[in-house]
Amino acid sequence: MKLASLKHGRDGRLVVVSRDLTRATDAFPIVATLQGALDDWAHYAPRLEALAEQLEHGSVPSFRFHEHDCASPLPRAYQWADGSAYVNHVALVRQARGAEMPQSFWTDPLMYQGGSDSFLGPRDPITLPDEAHGIDFEGEIAVVTDDVPMGVTPDEARGLIRLVMLTNDVSLRNLIPGELGKGFGFFQSKPASAFSPVAVTPDELGDAWAGGKLSRPLLAFLNGQPFGKPNAGTDMTFDFGTLIAHAARTRTLAAGTIVGSGTVSNRDADGGPGLPITEDGLGYVCIAEQRTVETIREGQPKTPFMMFGDTIRLEMKDAKGHSIFGAIDQIVRKHHP
Amino acid sequence: MKLASLKHGRDGRLVVVSRDLTRATDAFPIVATLQGALDDWAHYAPRLEALAEQLEHGSVPSFRFHEHDCASPLPRAYQWADGSAYVNHVALVRQARGAEMPQSFWTDPLMYQGGSDSFLGPRDPITLPDEAHGIDFEGEIAVVTDDVPMGVTPDEARGLIRLVMLTNDVSLRNLIPGELGKGFGFFQSKPASAFSPVAVTPDELGDAWAGGKLSRPLLAFLNGQPFGKPNAGTDMTFDFGTLIAHAARTRTLAAGTIVGSGTVSNRDADGGPGLPITEDGLGYVCIAEQRTVETIREGQPKTPFMMFGDTIRLEMKDAKGHSIFGAIDQIVRKHHP
Numbered sequence: 001m002k003l004a005s006l007k008h009g010r011d012g013r014l015v016v017v018s019r020d021l022t023r024a025t026d027a028f029p030i031v032a033t034l035q036g037a038l039d040d041w042a043h044y045a046p047r048l049e050a051l052a053e054q055l056e057h058g059s060v061p062s063f064r065f066h067e068h069d070c071a072s073p074l075p076r077a078y079q080w081a082d083g084s085a086y087v088n089h090v091a092l093v094r095q096a097r098g099a100e101m102p103q104s105f106w107t108d109p110l111m112y113q114g115g116s117d118s119f120l121g122p123r124d125p126i127t128l129p130d131e132a133h134g135i136d137f138e139g140e141i142a143v144v145t146d147d148v149p150m151g152v153t154p155d156e157a158r159g160l161i162r163l164v165m166l167t168n169d170v171s172l173r174n175l176i177p178g179e180l181g182k183g184f185g186f187f188q189s190k191p192a193s194a195f196s197p198v199a200v201t202p203d204e205l206g207d208a209w210a211g212g213k214l215s216r217p218l219l220a221f222l223n224g225q226p227f228g229k230p231n232a233g234t235d236m237t238f239d240f241g242t243l244i245a246h247a248a249r250t251r252t253l254a255a256g257t258i259v260g261s262g263t264v265s266n267r268d269a270d271g272g273p274g275l276p277i278t279e280d281g282l283g284y285v286c287i288a289e290q291r292t293v294e295t296i297r298e299g300q301p302k303t304p305f306m307m308f309g310d311t312i313r314l315e316m317k318d319a320k321g322h323s324i325f326g327a328i329d330q331i332v333r334k335h336h337p
Numbered sequence: 338m339k340l341a342s343l344k345h346g347r348d349g350r351l352v353v354v355s356r357d358l359t360r361a362t363d364a365f366p367i368v369a370t371l372q373g374a375l376d377d378w379a380h381y382a383p384r385l386e387a388l389a390e391q392l393e394h395g396s397v398p399s400f401r402f403h404e405h406d407c408a409s410p411l412p413r414a415y416q417w418a419d420g421s422a423y424v425n426h427v428a429l430v431r432q433a434r435g436a437e438m439p440q441s442f443w444t445d446p447l448m449y450q451g452g453s454d455s456f457l458g459p460r461d462p463i464t465l466p467d468e469a470h471g472i473d474f475e476g477e478i479a480v481v482t483d484d485v486p487m488g489v490t491p492d493e494a495r496g497l498i499r500l501v502m503l504t505n506d507v508s509l510r511n512l513i514p515g516e517l518g519k520g521f522g523f524f525q526s527k528p529a530s531a532f533s534p535v536a537v538t539p540d541e542l543g544d545a546w547a548g549g550k551l552s553r554p555l556l557a558f559l560n561g562q563p564f565g566k567p568n569a570g571t572d573m574t575f576d577f578g579t580l581i582a583h584a585a586r587t588r589t590l591a592a593g594t595i596v597g598s599g600t601v602s603n604r605d606a607d608g609g610p611g612l613p614i615t616e617d618g619l620g621y622v623c624i625a626e627q628r629t630v631e632t633i634r635e636g637q638p639k640t641p642f643m644m645f646g647d648t649i650r651l652e653m654k655d656a657k658g659h660s661i662f663g664a665i666d667q668i669v670r671k672h673h674p
Contacts, residue, residue, distance in 0.1 A: 078454035117591035185522015254454035
């Protein structure tokens with residue numbers, strides 16, 4: 001089934017969305033919000049599934065679904081734990097600045113605690129104070145979990161994934177070195193993220209979902225031009241089960257926890273960094289990676305970070321070319337206090 | 338007014354508590370949960386204040402208040418942003434390992450994003466998998482904010498503090514170096530925190546609350562023995578207004594955001610590290626700091642971290658000796674998956 005939260009108050013208004021994203025029906029008679037559904041998934045999911053079937057059959061009142069009416073599926077969440085599962089991305093960034101990557105990065109996942117108190121809607125502007133902060137997008141896959149016990153195994157964790165979404169993990173590149181240098185991780189360098197209009201249950205993904213990975217290209221368009229199309233199932237060193245188990249090593253995770261994959265990134269066929277999309281490569285789903293490849297190949301980056309007025313679109317299509325999650329499509333705007 | 342959340346479901350049952358912490362009355366006719374109250378504080382706070390007055394006058398039905406029935410005031414929250422405002426604490430820890438502290442630490446606050454999906458209750462056991470992780474407590478002050486706009490000034494931010502509490506920011510010392518070395522900040526090294534039974538509005542603190550600081554000793558008892566009593570208003574380099582402004586530099590903070598002070602720590606009168614409480618000093622509100630002082634004075638630490646069965650109590654008393662927030666009082670237990 002496919003679920004969305006239409007903009008309404010702090011937590012949105014939960015709707016069930018048709019598979020083709022054209023129609024929706026209110027979930028209110030069952031449960032008012034997505035967090036409410038996740039709080040007792042075993043109770044609500046079968047009822048929402050039944051409503052989704054009725055919607056497909058046209059046997060329930062429905063209305064036209066507009067992606068731009070959506071908040072993020074969880075407009076605010078109790079946890080946003082973002083991994084960095086495409087180690088290729090990390091290795092490239094390090095290579096560009098001549099830093100060695102510890103071998104342990106291939107076996108011990110990187111993960112940071114992100115802010116989750118107010119996510120941007122998928123069509124909301126990204127409002128920020130300063131272009132000089134180095135505004136970048138990061139295209140990622142994210143999952144929403146049920147309650148996860150402490151010490152869960154990766155295999156058990158895969159069975160606790162309730163929903164899958166896309167995310168734009170907005171990053172301020174020029175604030176990152178200072179913050180990481182302080183040792184306490186990202187804070188100001190990670191402003192509010194946005195998620196796809198629709199969150200889907202893993203069964204909606206068919207064969208593309210296996211082993212805790214989603215094997216479809218993630219499509220990024222910067223100012224309307226194709227920028228990247230790496231396959232999210234390729235070069236994912238840590239599957240979502242492993243990421244969740246990492247997060248739950250010393251604590252439980254409450255229902256509605258969002259776990260992110262980190263920036264999707266594919267190696268080239270020869271094992272080196274992939275080519276830009278303008279050179280028939282798979283491109284990148286963040287500007288930093290393109291700049292890294294430019295640095296490796298040409299000695300310095302040439303693609304600028306985002307400016308006020310720039311737009312970023314992130315989307316994923318199924319094998320038949322239909323949008324699975326709807327599109328994140330955002331413009332960067334200056335924040336005026 | 339003083340507010341608590343009795344254990345009930347995921348978000349507790351909001352009660353108004355008498356000033357002396359002996360009696361309580363249900364807030365349910367006004368609003369069911371503390372997060373609900375914070376979501377529209379301007380609407381609910383006057384009504385809750387009126388109920389608090391009725392409770393003091395005995396003009397409303399009430400029941401005996403037991404701290405051990407409490408969840409944390411926000412049993413789960415949308416944001417837990419923990420600062421490190423007592424730079425003395427950071428300087429000491431660095432001194433012990435012979436590392437220099439950047440001068441910028443005196444002007445640019447350290448802050449990390451903490452997990453907020455499920456806090457421990459103030460009397461809940463701290464259940465963890467392994468003593469070898471170096472289990473420690475950290476006594477801190479925390480505030481709960483209203484909605485905070487991006488780019489707020491410290492002065493404006495001080496006016497958006499709605500509640501004050503104590504917290505035990507449980508830390509796994511032996512996991513910290515590895516995680517900080519990876520650059521992404523704390524994750525496994527910061528398991529679930531606990532907060533005091535009662536959260537209070539700043540006006541309840543009288544003269545002890547000024548300039549975004551709470552000037553009373555924070556009392557720590559390890560296994561029933563006094564361990565520390567530093568004054569939370571002393572040596573706090575960054576007041577809560579400054580910490581909130583730091584957090585809101587590149588994003589809004591949603592109502593119900595919890596901002597922590599970091600471990601309270603006082604310098605000695607001569608400017609050096611304070612003495613242990615057994616030597617008539619003010620002691621410490623985390624074991625790591627006592628171990629640091631031992632290392633500086635004796636070449637190596639001698640106080641062990643917490644073992645299964647150890648207890649930690651954190652409390653703060655007003656000028657008349659009455660408990661302001663109730664006590665955090667927790668035993669460490671082994672987690673059995």
